[in-house]
Structures are given as C-alpha cells and as structure tokens.
Amino acid sequence: MSTKNNPPKQAILSMTGFANSETRFATGLLLIELRAVNHRYLELNVKIEDSLRQFEAQVREQLQSKLGRGKVECRLSLKSDTASSNKLALNPAMVTQIAQTLQDLHQHFPEAQPVNLVDILKLPGVLQSEAVDSETLGHSVQSGLAQTIDELIAARQREGEKLKQVLLDRLQGVREQIAIVKPLLPQVIQQYQEKLTAKLREAMQADDDRVRQEIVLYAQRTDVDEELARLNSHITEMDRILTAGGPVGKKLDFLMQEMNREANTLGSKSVAIETTQVSMQLKVLIEQMREQIQNIE
Known part of the structure; x- marks a missing residue:
C-alpha cells in the first residue's frame, strides 16, 4: 500500500x-x-x-x-x-600599556615614589577571566x-494528545445528540401537522393562498434533514483531521463555525421542546470544543 x-x-x-x-x-x-x-x-x-x-x-x-x-x-x-571565575590572568595588552605610561611619567617625575603593584592590579582591565x-x-x-x-x-x-481526547469525547456527545433528535423527527412532524390541520379547519373560510402559506411555513420549520446531514458530514471530517494530525488548529476552528451554524439553524426551525433542547446542547458541546481548539497548533 x-x-x-x-x-x-x-x-x-x-x-x-x-x-x-x-x-x-x-x-x-x-x-x-x-x-x-x-x-x-x-x-x-x-x-x-x-x-x-x-x-x-x-x-x-x-x-x-x-x-x-x-x-x-x-x-x-x-x-x-x-x-x-576565580581563574584570573593578566591582560598582556593592558599591562604593556600601563608599563609604557609609567615609564613616560618617570621621565617627568624621577623623584616620585614607586608605584604599588597591588594598586595596578586593581585597575580595570588588568586582570581578566579566562576567555570563552x-x-x-x-x-x-x-x-x-x-x-x-x-x-x-x-x-x-503530550498536551496535544490530551486536547485531542477531549475533542473526541465532545464529538461523541454531538453524535449522541443527533441520535436523540433524529428518531424524534417523524413524531414531531406528525404532532405539528395535527396542530396545523386543526388550525386550518378553524379557518375553513381562508383562501387558498393562506392555506399554501401555512403549508410552506410548516415545511420550512420542520425540515432539518439537511442540517443533520451537514452536521454528520462535519463530524466525519473532524474525525479525519484528528486522525491525520499535524497543524490542524485553523481547520478545526473553521469546522466549529460551520457546526455552530447548523446547530443554530436546527434551533430556529425547532417546533418542539425536544429539538430545542438538543440544539442548545449541541451549541454547548461545540463551544467547549472551540475553546480547546484555540490551544491547538
């Protein structure tokens, strides 16, 4: 291979x-x-x-x-x-310069007292540490x-492996939330359809345009198959990225934006408390992943 x-x-x-x-x-x-x-x-x-x-x-x-x-x-x-640091040596250049200076001074001041060598050693640069x-x-x-x-x-x-495991755990949580909401959809749609039918029966005098508007609204508010399909696609892509490894922080951050968009849309189309709760839980999980991803190279 x-x-x-x-x-x-x-x-x-x-x-x-x-x-x-x-x-x-x-x-x-x-x-x-x-x-x-x-x-x-x-x-x-x-x-x-x-x-x-x-x-x-x-x-x-x-x-x-x-x-x-x-x-x-x-x-x-x-x-x-x-x-x-205690291994000090004379600086030959500095000693030569001082000796020449003293000789020149002695010509002008022959009666001067001899210079104390200890005082010379105290002059800056006379002694130097071993050079590196x-x-x-x-x-x-x-x-x-x-x-x-x-x-x-x-x-x-080592820290990256811990972050990866946290992301995989949260990703499993996203899968579980999708698994919760998907079986609920037929029942939710049926319940909403029954409510809509009752409303239409009460409004039998409404014209056809009004009926069509209600039906279109119903279809838009309950059709979340596309959002769930995209969420599953993002989960698959995130699994692939985490498995491949490398510098993936920016890719994962982009995926979080896309997943959050789908979770928001799922919530806005919700017609039942169950789907609203799933949408909220998805956003919590996605935000937790996003915070961890900020630390990934």
Whole structure:
C-alpha cells in the first residue's frame, strides 16, 4: 500500500508548553528557557544577555525552523562556575600599556615614589577571566537550544494528545445528540401537522393562498434533514483531521463555525421542546470544543 494514499499520521500539538536546559561549557553553564502559549501565528520574544547577543539571529532561525504557531518566549543566559571565575590572568595588552605610561611619567617625575603593584592590579582591565571561545560557545548555544526545543515539542505533544481526547469525547456527545433528535423527527412532524390541520379547519373560510402559506411555513420549520446531514458530514471530517494530525488548529476552528451554524439553524426551525433542547446542547458541546481548539497548533 503506497505512502501517497496513506500519509503518515502526525502528532497534534498544543501551543502551550515549557522547557529548560543547562548546557555545560568550559567556564560555566548555558541556561536556556522556553515558554509558549497560544497565538494566531508564530511570535518570538528572545531575551538574551549581552554576552550572547551575537547568537540572536541563530537562535531565531532555530526556533522558526522547528515551531509553527504560538507566542514563544526564549531566555538565554550564562552562569559562570565559581572555580572558573576565580581563574584570573593578566591582560598582556593592558599591562604593556600601563608599563609604557609609567615609564613616560618617570621621565617627568624621577623623584616620585614607586608605584604599588597591588594598586595596578586593581585597575580595570588588568586582570581578566579566562576567555570563552566564541565558536565553542556558539556550538553550545546551538546544541542546547536544539535539546530545549525538542523538550518543548514533546511537552506540547503530550498536551496535544490530551486536547485531542477531549475533542473526541465532545464529538461523541454531538453524535449522541443527533441520535436523540433524529428518531424524534417523524413524531414531531406528525404532532405539528395535527396542530396545523386543526388550525386550518378553524379557518375553513381562508383562501387558498393562506392555506399554501401555512403549508410552506410548516415545511420550512420542520425540515432539518439537511442540517443533520451537514452536521454528520462535519463530524466525519473532524474525525479525519484528528486522525491525520499535524497543524490542524485553523481547520478545526473553521469546522466549529460551520457546526455552530447548523446547530443554530436546527434551533430556529425547532417546533418542539425536544429539538430545542438538543440544539442548545449541541451549541454547548461545540463551544467547549472551540475553546480547546484555540490551544491547538
């Protein structure tokens, strides 16, 4: 059986999720945190400390390549190890510059007291921490972010499976409501027809146009077969979409609009309390599904 005729199923992802990671490098830890909530499209908010600013474009590209929709906040920061931060070394360029300056000053002030070396060490830039190789740090950012994105997607997938089950449960509720109302229709039509016949008998003096108007109104108000057929069609399509998976949030949202339209029409054509109650229950179920669908990518 060909893959073309049977495309592989994809996971349904929620747009809500959280993930974080710590990636060790030579002088400390790279901390990455991702938070995501629902949104109409992908909106990135990258909060990155100045020492990592050079990697912002790389971070945005990675996020855009793996995430579809959602409002995503990404935080990156460095945390130095205590032992590593204590490893200080002289800054050769700064020491050379200070030595040359002192030599020039000594020519003008030969009687001046010798400079205390401790005071020189306190000057800004004389001592520096062990430098972090930019290429190595860039690799840490790339691998650490990839791991964190994978964890975020896994969290969104777990939440997506829960949302899918909620939708399937509500969809079953819609089926049950249709199953309730469909057998009632013949009886409802008959009861309404009897009422209409009684009214017409009382109005025997009415002309033919009046009679025809009553009959047309009767037909319009009781014929809901088309609405029920469309509801069943939407249920079948929703089942197919949930089974196929993938980024289906927008498709499902459109289906909710169509199903709600049919439920409203069913209510407006109702001539019995039973069908009115079914219409109301359908709208409740559809609204519950719509709320959940807002969180699906």
